[in-house]
Amino acid sequence: MIKYGFIGTGNMAQAMIKGLLGKGVSANNIAVSSPRSAAKLTEKWGVISLSAQKLIDESSLIVLAFLPNQLENVTAKLDFQDKLVVSVLAGITLEQLISATHTTQIVRTLPNVNVAINQGVTAFSKTELTTTNSTTFKIFSDYLGSSVVLAESQFAIFSAVAGSGPAYVFKYIDALAQAGIANGLEAKLATDIATQTVLGSAKTLALSTQTAKELQNAVTSPGGSTRAGLDDFDTHNFDDVIAHAIKATVEHKHL
Numbered sequence: 027m028i029k030y031g032f033i034g035t036g037n038m039a040q041a042m043i044k045g046l047l048g049k050g051v052s053a054n055n056i057a058v059s060s061p062r063s064a065a066k067l068t069e070k071w072g073v074i075s076l077s078a079q080k081l082i083d084e085s086s087l088i089v090l091a092f093l094p095n096q097l098e099n100v101t102a103k104l105d106f107q108d109k110l111v112v113s114v115l116a117g118i119t120l121e122q123l124i125s126a127t128h129t130t131q132i133v134r135t136l137p138n139v140n141v142a143i144n145q146g147v148t149a150f151s152k153t154e155l156t157t158t159n160s161t162t163f164k165i166f167s168d169y170l171g172s173s174v175v176l177a178e179s180q181f182a183i184f185s186a187v188a189g190s191g192p193a194y195v196f197k198y199i200d201a202l203a204q205a206g207i208a209n210g211l212e213a214k215l216a217t218d219i220a221t222q223t224v225l226g227s228a229k230t231l232a233l234s235t236q237t238a239k240e241l242q243n244a245v246t247s248p249g250g251s252t253r254a255g256l257d258d259f260d261t262h263n264f265d266d267v268i269a270h271a272i273k274a275t276v277e278h279k280h281l
């Protein structure tokens with residue numbers, strides 16, 4: 027049986043572990059290593075807590091899930107034995123990963139938090155993997171949602187749209203709910219309505235043959251209230267606000 031090992035047990039690692047457990051991967055086949063929080067995950071999910079080196083020795087796929095600026099520090103004393111290494115470290119290239127781990131079997135990925143419910147979209151770029159490692163990675167990424175092969179030069183924009191994207195969607199939902207509250211809706215009801223509206227709209231778009239722009243028109247009755255709202259978005263340069271935030275995200279230097 028394949029064992030998945032996570033070095034680093036923060037938000038991203040926990041989202042991935044939740045996704046694996048949700049697909050029926052046994053907690054006995056998930057190992058975690060972290061100076062502080064690994065023991066808590068053993069308590070919470072029954073996953074196995076190991077030292078980083080023992081985790082590498084015993085795992086078939088090792089996920090690097092600590093912060094990008096910890097790469098050198100965490101890997102310095104570890105022997106990866108040419109095991110399959112999957113990095114989620116934003117901004118860290120395959121070349122940097124090879125140099126830090128001294129392995130040839132590496133996949134650079136950029137997932138998002140929706141992997142926790144097996145609805146993630148993950149970009150990946152890899153070195154030439156053995157057939158066994160290719161299969162192992164495919165099984166792993168399929169558990170987490172959909173995935174796309176991406177040139178490393180496009181990881182920064184992917185990270186902004188898909189990796190940070192959930193935060194921006196949560197921000198929009200919160201703003202929609204707050205506007206509802208400001209206009210008299212009870213707080214929980216406002217949040218529930220805003221959440222279901224975004225969920226339903228995303229599903230409608232995903233299942234539709236129409237574009238997002240065309241679907242906007244379908245909501246906008248002639249002479250109706252939606253036109254007033256959309257015009258106000260335009261007056262306040264809503265699209266520019268989004269484009270500006272994505273640019274700031276892309277231009278952020280992780281190290």
Ligand SMILES: NC(=O)C1=CN([C@@H]2O[C@H](COP(=O)(O)OP(=O)(O)OC[C@H]3O[C@@H](n4cnc5c(N)ncnc54)[C@H](O)[C@@H]3O)[C@@H](O)[C@H]2O)C=CC1
Nearest residue numbers: 034035036037038060091092093094114115116137139189
């Ligand atoms: N949070 C997200 O939605 C996404 C995060 N990522 C990447 O995931 C990685 C982790 O980010 P988050 O989970 O958000 O941060 P976080 O702050 O929640 O987790 C960082 C974790 O690093 C671990 N750590 C710290 N020192 C360590 C050491 N010496 N040895 C082993 N582990 C150590 C700890 O377990 C800590 O919980 C980052 O590289 C980030 O770029 C990538 C895509 C999305």
Ligand SMILES: O=C(O)[C@@H]1CCC=N1
Nearest residue numbers: 116185186189190191
């Ligand atoms: O905030 C970050 O740096 C990471 C990368 C994409 C989402 N979270």
